[in-house]
Amino acid sequence: MRDFIQSLPKVELHVHLEGTLEPELMFQLAERNGVKLPFPDVESVRAAYEFEDLQSFLNLYYNGACVLLEEQDFYDLTRAYLDRVAAENVVHTEMFFDPQTHTERGVPFDTVIGGILRACRDAEAAHGMSTGLILCFLRDLSEASAFDTLEAAMPWREHIVAIGLDSAETGHPPEKFARVFEEVHNGGFRVVAHAGEEGPPEYIRQALDILRVERVDHGVQCTGDPELVKRLAASGICLTVCPLANVKLRVFDTMDDHNLPQLLQAGLNITVNSDDPAYFGGYMNANMTAVAEAFDLDRETLRGFTRNAIDAAFIGEDRRRALHGILDRAA
Numbered sequence: 154m155r156d157f158i159q160s161l162p163k164v165e166l167h168v169h170l171e172g173t174l175e176p177e178l179m180f181q182l183a184e185r186n187g188v189k190l191p192f193p194d195v196e197s198v199r200a201a202y203e204f205e206d207l208q209s210f211l212n213l214y215y216n217g218a219c220v221l222l223e224e225q226d227f228y229d230l231t232r233a234y235l236d237r238v239a240a241e242n243v244v245h246t247e248m249f250f251d252p253q254t255h256t257e258r259g260v261p262f263d264t265v266i267g268g269i270l271r272a273c274r275d276a277e278a279a280h281g282m283s284t285g286l287i288l289c290f291l292r293d294l295s296e297a298s299a300f301d302t303l304e305a306a307m308p309w310r311e312h313i314v315a316i317g318l319d320s321a322e323t324g325h326p327p328e329k330f331a332r333v334f335e336e337v338h339n340g341g342f343r344v345v346a347h348a349g350e351e352g353p354p355e356y357i358r359q360a361l362d363i364l365r366v367e368r369v370d371h372g373v374q375c376t377g378d379p380e381l382v383k384r385l386a387a388s389g390i391c392l393t394v395c396p397l398a399n400v401k402l403r404v405f406d407t408m409d410d411h412n413l414p415q416l417l418q419a420g421l422n423i424t425v426n427s428d429d430p431a432y433f434g435g436y437m438n439a440n441m442t443a444v445a446e447a448f449d450l451d452r453e454t455l456r457g458f459t460r461n462a463i464d465a466a467f468i469g470e471d472r473r474r475a476l477h478g479i480l481d482r483a484a
């Protein structure tokens with residue numbers, strides 16, 4: 154099965170670039186930039202990756218991101234992720250980035266996005282893959298800060314495939330950003346949001362009804378509301394599920410307890426993704442392998458994850474046809 158998963162063309166729709174920062178690169182950038190890390194070495198960073206919940210992870214994740222200061226740092230981060238997943242046969246990826254994590258520390262928006270985009274162009278040329286960039290607002294920050302971020306993003310509009318919402322979910326419902334996302338829609342952006350990772354089904358409803366999302370990031374808590382599950386199934390909206398993340402952040406105790414089988418049984422449009430692979434124990438292949446082994450999934454189901462992701466990707470119809478062709482010819 155591992156060989157099949159390696160050779161299966163894969164499409165990732167839910168990965169945070171800041172969550173691809175491996176401890177080795179973290180230390181390299183800390184040294185380059187004269188940043189003091191609260192860990193003596195790479196091993197002790199990895200040893201600290203035991204999380205209670207989403208917030209306990211985010212504390213480490215935001216701290217790790219402090220080593221990212223220069224345009225070249227964002228290039229190196231992005232390029233390392235893209236080179237790595239290209240080797241896993243990821244043929245298209247849509248990556249989140251959190252500008253406020255950097256602008257709040259005084260790093261200019263243009264430095265962040267400039268480095269990321271340069272790496273995307275180089276990796277596309279090197280590997281023949283395609284990429285998209287999704288800007289996320291941090292939901293634990295204010296509406297005003299999200300509006301400022303949107304304004305900073307406007308000159309880069311054509312390079313941003315969608316706008317999303319992430320960070321600490323509990324206590325920060327989608328409705329908090331209703332007015333910002335009105336403006337996002339007016340600007341012609343596509344919209345996604347993290348909803349129902351830890352938060353209640355009501356947050357998924359708000360993401361659909363108030364933010365008018367085209368994909369729900371995570372969404373696994375929908376099973377607490379059978380009417381919502383029916384609605385998600387009928388609409389065919391894509392859920393970007395991140396299995397290893399859900400176990401690492403204790404949404405489910407073990408992979409065997411994950412509700413993926415229930416989601417599939419309900420006829421939901423499911424994709425499998427890595428979320429923050431440097432922190433959660435693996436990239437696309439590891440996530441696919443984890444669910445394939447836990448639930449004894451067959452090849453057609455795994456192929457289906459790629460097919461769903463191709464259909465839900467924010468790409469032109471030519472590229473969509475090309476990706477379906479790659480999938481059909483493979484494995």
Ligand SMILES: Nc1ncnc2[nH]cnc12
Pocket residue numbers: 169172207214319320321322347350398428429
């Ligand atoms: N799993 C996650 N949930 C919410 N925000 C995040 N930012 C990075 N990873 C995240």
Ligand SMILES: [Zn+2]
Pocket residue numbers: 167169319347370428
């Ligand atoms: Zn996420």
